[in-house]
Amino acid sequence: MQLLIAVINHPEKLDEILSGFVELGVTGATIVDSEGMGRVLSADVPIFAGLQALAACSRPQNHTIFSVIREPGKVDEVVHLLQEICGDLDDPATGIVFTLPVNRVVGLAPELGAEPGRGPT
Numbered sequence: 001m002q003l004l005i006a007v008i009n010h011p012e013k014l015d016e017i018l019s020g021f022v023e024l025g026v027t028g029a030t031i032v033d034s035e036g037m038g039r040v041l042s043a044d045v046p047i048f049a050g051l052q053a054l055a056a057c058s059r060p061q062n063h064t065i066f067s068v069i070r071e072p073g074k075v076d077e078v079v080h081l082l083q084e085i086c087g088d089l090d091d092p093a094t095g096i097v098f099t100l101p102v103n104r105v106v107g108l109a110p111e112l113g114a115e116p117g118r119g120p121t
Contacts, residue, residue, distance in 0.1 A: 001102040002075050006065045006082055007034065008095045013085050014063050020081040021067070024074065028108060029067040036062060062095075068102055075099055 008014065014031065021029060069075050079097055087094050 001068055001070050001105065002072065002099040003102050004065075004067045004069050004075060004078055004097065004099050006078075006095060006097045007036075008063045008065065008082070008086060009036075009093050010086055010095070011061050011063050016085050017065070017082065020085065021078065024077050024081060026067055026069060026074065026078060029065050032064045032066070034062045034064040068105055068108060069099075 008017065018029065018031075021027070067078075069078065082095070082097055083089055089095055089097060
């Protein structure tokens with residue numbers, strides 16, 4: 001299992017992303033509103049006011065998506081979907097995606113349509 005974490009710099013694309021997740025069979029995710037460090041520093045810490053130019057290039061609001069994905073191949077599909085919708089993640093101010101291994105999960109509901117006892121995808 002992998003925990004996929006995606007910071008999306010285009011909040012207007014969230015609905016399309018979540019619809020794509022469902023089409024791929026990923027029906028569980030948590031979305032948190034977030035801000036990048038450059039934006040916070042340029043707005044709140046006067047010594048970093050020079051970062052204002054960087055903050056102007058980025059979105060004022062990001063969404064961070066967390067999803068536990070059971071099938072390793074599905075991670076690649078989700079990353080491909082994110083790049084289709086958001087653009088090349090190597091481009092500045094697009095977003096970031098990474099995964100972490102998950103050793104144990106307690107409390108997740110089974111995926112929609114999953115076999116009983118099989119757990120999330």
